[in-house]
Amino acid sequence: MTETLTTIEDRIAALPDRSLLLLDDDQALRTRLGRALESRGFQVTTAGSVAEASDVLRTLSPAYAVLDMRLDDGNGLKIVEAVREKRDDARVVMLTGYGAIATAVAAVKAGAVDYLSKPADADDVVKALLAVGDETPEPPENPMSADRVRWEHIQRVYELCDHNVSETARRLGMHRRTLQRILAKRAPR
Known part of the structure; x- marks a missing residue:
């Protein structure tokens, strides 16, 4: 049985640190997903490039990160490593439009807790971010065909x-x- 939105919002509100870095070069997706995550209670900081995310990480140590794998100026794996250096308990979810096993393995090795294909639903992202320990989130409601x-x-x-x-x-x-x-x-x- 799936959790209700209120329960998810309550879980987020109870978190000691709700800071989240959202990195995606698709501005429409970044804006939409950023608003959805903010409405659920996260304190979202957005970035549109690897360089911009690196600048953000100079002053912010986010507890959570949602990162695009392929960006115009580099690879999101670089930012996974940077987030993990700043905060080893950070929970990172990778997003990509290119769902390949090799990139999923690379993301997990770099420190991501989950790997979702675009377009990812905000609820699926939140479930992945809030999964406890080795618990795996429920499968997406609308996976890619x-x-x-x-x-x-x-x-x-x-x-x-x-x-x-x-x-x-x-x-x-x-x-x-x-x-x-x-x-x-x-x-x-």
Whole structure:
């Protein structure tokens, strides 16, 4: 049975330190998620880049952090390490649009307590942040579909291959024309 929002808000209100760093280069997502976390009781400080987050960490030692994995100026894993250096008991959740096992393992090794795919619901983020010890949060209410995960993976490889269709098709083991048709379609839900 899921917790009610009031219970979650009560748990957050009872926390000795509710400071939270939110790092994401997508301004719309950062604003929306920041407001949602503030409405639940966290004291949110936002950053839009690795450099900005590093500046924030010079003066703030957040108890919680929600960090994007891939940013325009670097990788969120660098900030996970910086948060853990400032405060080893900080709870960090990584967000990414590219749900891959290798990046999830890297995030957990760097000190993240959980790894969520975008677009992440604020309630799922809060559940991950408040999970106690080795307790795992409930699965997301609306996880990405298998088609969406496949599409995200193809987009990631395409981006890593500098938008070279032939190289991406070779690495994915698919025909170039098939890949072109997939890239021309909108992202599945």
